[in-house]
Amino acid sequence: MNNAKLFIISAPSGCGKGTILSEVFKDSDAYYSVSCTTRKPREEDTDGITYHFMTRDEFESEIKNDGFLEYAEFADNYYGTPRAATEKMLESGRDVVLEIETQGAFQVKKLMPDAVSVFILPPSIKELDRRLHKRGTEDDDTINKRVSQASGEISKAYEYDYVIMNDELDDAIRDLKFIVDCTKNKNSDADRFKAVNMKKNIDEVLKNA
Numbered sequence: 001m002n003n004a005k006l007f008i009i010s011a012p013s014g015c016g017k018g019t020i021l022s023e024v025f026k027d028s029d030a031y032y033s034v035s036c037t038t039r040k041p042r043e044e045d046t047d048g049i050t051y052h053f054m055t056r057d058e059f060e061s062e063i064k065n066d067g068f069l070e071y072a073e074f075a076d077n078y079y080g081t082p083r084a085a086t087e088k089m090l091e092s093g094r095d096v097v098l099e100i101e102t103q104g105a106f107q108v109k110k111l112m113p114d115a116v117s118v119f120i121l122p123p124s125i126k127e128l129d130r131r132l133h134k135r136g137t138e139d140d141d142t143i144n145k146r147v148s149q150a151s152g153e154i155s156k157a158y159e160y161d162y163v164i165m166n167d168e169l170d171d172a173i174r175d176l177k178f179i180v181d182c183t184k185n186k187n188s189d190a191d192r193f194k195a196v197n198m199k200k201n202i203d204e205v206l207k208n209a
């Protein structure tokens with residue numbers, strides 16, 4: 001038994017989770033899992049670094065080989081967490097961070113109930129839409145699809161262990177860091193971020209969707 005923790009982080013696209021995660025884990029030796037996907041690379045993607053890009057055939061043969069800890073279809077593409085790397089890192093005592101959507105998050109939580117799941121809320125769906133347009137990495141159709149998916153994703157936030165809101169980036173970084181530190185040290189001070197205590201915030205974002 002070692003003290004390695006698995007962190008599952010979910011957030012709708014455009015919620016700033018990439019920036020938050022790189023800040024929170026920058027001084028730790030946590031292993032940031034590189035997922036496999038069948039989606040097309042974007043300009044900022046590098047194969048093997050942001051994702052392992054695969055064809056559907058390659059992905060489906062990996063499913064048959066039991067190569068994924070979890071996988072899901074999201075926005076017409078497959079996404080999955082390579083099993084071997086994740087398990088090896090945890091066994092070696094390193095924390096592991098999975099940045100995955102909700103279906104995958106629940107699969108992992110079922111397999112590994114000690115994993116810590118955190119959902120990052122946008123301040124509102126309108127703000128999410130504005131951020132995705134500002135990012136400019138996708139066309140309008142794709143953005144509309146991602147925004148309409150966001151409400152569905154946010155409605156799953158109630159089932160996570162912890163929920164934070166990315167209204168101000170610095171606050172979100174501080175809050176996630178606090179949750180990570182508290183869970184590593186078995187300290188209950190982060191309980192105010194438990195999903196049950198953040199219910200009002202989740203309700204509010206969904207009400208204005």
Ligand code: 5GP
Pocket residue numbers: 010011012013035036039070071072074079080081082099100101102103104105
């Ligand atoms: P994007 O296409 O914007 O990079 O990612 C779309 C969604 O897929 C995001 O919510 C992201 O967190 C999620 N995702 C990325 N990798 C994985 C994975 O390995 N498994 C699952 N289930 N979701 C993933």
